[in-house]
Amino acid sequence: MQEVASHVNRADGYRVRDQLANRPAAIEFDHVTKVFETDNNRVLACQDVSFSVHENEFTSIVGPSGCGKTTLLRMAAGLIIPNSGEVRYRSRGVDRINNQIGYVTQDSNLYPWLTLIENIELPLVIRNVPRGERRKKSAEFLEMFGLTGFENSYPKQLSGGMQKRASIIRTLIYNPDVILMDEPFGPLDAQTRLVLQNELQQIWERTRKAILFITHDLMEAIALSDTVVIMTKRPGKVKGIFSIPLERPRNVFNIHQDPVFPEIYQRIWALFQSEVVDGKKSENEKRV
Numbered sequence: 001m002q003e004v005a006s007h008v009n010r011a012d013g014y015r016v017r018d019q020l021a022n023r024p025a026a027i028e029f030d031h032v033t034k035v036f037e038t039d040n041n042r043v044l045a046c047q048d049v050s051f052s053v054h055e056n057e058f059t060s061i062v063g064p065s066g067c068g069k070t071t072l073l074r075m076a077a078g079l080i081i082p083n084s085g086e087v088r089y090r091s092r093g094v095d096r097i098n099n100q101i102g103y104v105t106q107d108s109n110l111y112p113w114l115t116l117i118e119n120i121e122l123p124l125v126i127r128n129v130p131r132g133e134r135r136k137k138s139a140e141f142l143e144m145f146g147l148t149g150f151e152n153s154y155p156k157q158l159s160g161g162m163q164k165r166a167s168i169i170r171t172l173i174y175n176p177d178v179i180l181m182d183e184p185f186g187p188l189d190a191q192t193r194l195v196l197q198n199e200l201q202q203i204w205e206r207t208r209k210a211i212l213f214i215t216h217d218l219m220e221a222i223a224l225s226d227t228v229v230i231m232t233k234r235p236g237k238v239k240g241i242f243s244i245p246l247e248r249p250r251n252v253f254n255i256h257q258d259p260v261f262p263e264i265y266q267r268i269w270a271l272f273q274s275e276v277v278d279g280k281k282s283e284n285e286k287r288v
Contacts, residue, residue, distance in 0.1 A: 024090070025052040026178045026210035027076050032085035034071050045071045046236035048085070051229050053178070056208040060221035062268075063231025064275050069214045070106075071236075073180045076212065077103050089178070102176030104184045108163040110155040116166055117142075117151040123174040141169040145199055161192040165199070172203065178210045186216070197224060197252045205249050218272065222264055223252045230268065233275050240271045 032049045035042060046068030053059045061069050074080045075087045078098040087094045089101070110119045117138055124134045142148045145165040155163055164184060171179060185193045201224060204211060215221050221228045222244055230240040246258060255261055 023054040023056065025088070026055050026057075026090060027053040027212060028086075028088040028091075029072065029075075030086045030088065032072070032075065032082045032087060034068065034075065034080070035083050044235040046231075046234075049236065049238055050085075051238055051241055053210050053212050054227075055210050057226045058204055058211045058213065058224055059227045059229065060213045060215055060225040061229045061231060062215060062218055062221045062272065063236060064233045065216070066234045067231045067275075068234065068236030069231060070182055073103070073182050073212065073214060076180055077101055100177050102171035102174070102179045104168055104171050104179065104181040106183050106186060108155070108160075108167040110163055110166055110170075112155050115152050115154055116147065116158065119155070120166055120169045120173055123170060127174060137173055138169075141173055144203070145169055161188055161196065164188060164192075164196060168196075168200070172207075176209070178212070181211060181213045183214050183216065185220070193220070194253055200224065201250060201252055218265065218268060219256070222246075222261070222268070223250060223255045228268060230272050231275075239275065240268070242268050 029049050029051055033047045034045045036045055037043075045066075049068070049072065061072065063069050071080070075082055076089070076094065076098070078094045078096050081095060089098055110116075111122075114122070120141065121134045121138050124137065129137075138151075139148075142151065145168070147162060147165055147169075150158065150162065155166075158166070168184065185196050188196065197220060204224075213221070213224060218228075225244050228242045228244060229238060230242070231237065232239045242264070244264060246255070246260060246264070
């Protein structure tokens with residue numbers, strides 16, 4: 001239990017971990033602020049956000065709805081630009097679409113007119129990878145994710161979990177340097193979520209890609225991550241950054257039985273619960 005305390009500053013929730021501090025940063029958010037403006041409205045999505053995603057690290061962002069989590073991912077992908085501050089990818093400022101990263105969105109976004117294998121091989125087709133090499137790679141991933149035999153099925157013939165697997169494969173198959181994942185398991189049932197968490201964990205153990213993962217589920221974040229970033233309600237600010245000192249590989253099905261897990265969860269929840277509870281109160285007050 002002492003190990004947890006050594007990694008977490010009780011005053012503000014921030015952590016300093018030497019082995020991470022010595023790794024180069026894959027993605028850096030440096031005092032980033034983003035405002036969305038329309039003719040009739042101005043929304044401050046996130047404000048003065050600073051944190052890094054280190055190479056070979058699995059980082060999760062947890063925060064209430066509307067706190068700018070997806071906005072941060074979109075800035076890392078170069079789809080939008082901050083109003084102030086800077087997003088850096090491997091020390092270079094991101095000011096255009098970043099084609100060196102992979103982005104798994106909330107929706108599966110499979111093309112309904114393409115079969116499963118055509119959907120997952122599409123990034124390789126765009127990159128002019130020869131058909132034989134494409135089939136070899138897709139076969140490996142289909143087996144890895146339990147989709148062998150469904151190659152010629154169309155998205156409407158697949159379950160939600162199978163569609164999500166296909167979406168993840170479509171990103172992993174072209175071997176991006178860094179992977180962004182925006183609540184990829186959000187709409188799935190609890191059992192399917194656990195299965196896919198386990199599969200993602202196994203893939204990450206093999207590749208050790210830098211992953212920036214968004215979730216509302218604190219238990220999911222702890223189970224998967226090396227580092228958990230806690231965001232405030234809108235405008236989203238970094239409220240705390242926690243190291244997760246659980247040994248790897250991890251069994252996501254029984255991780256709550258790890259003797260260290262309850263203390264990690266309680267320390268993070270103690271910081272995070274006010275954002276969730278206060279946010280709910282505010283929403284209810286507006287309705288009244």
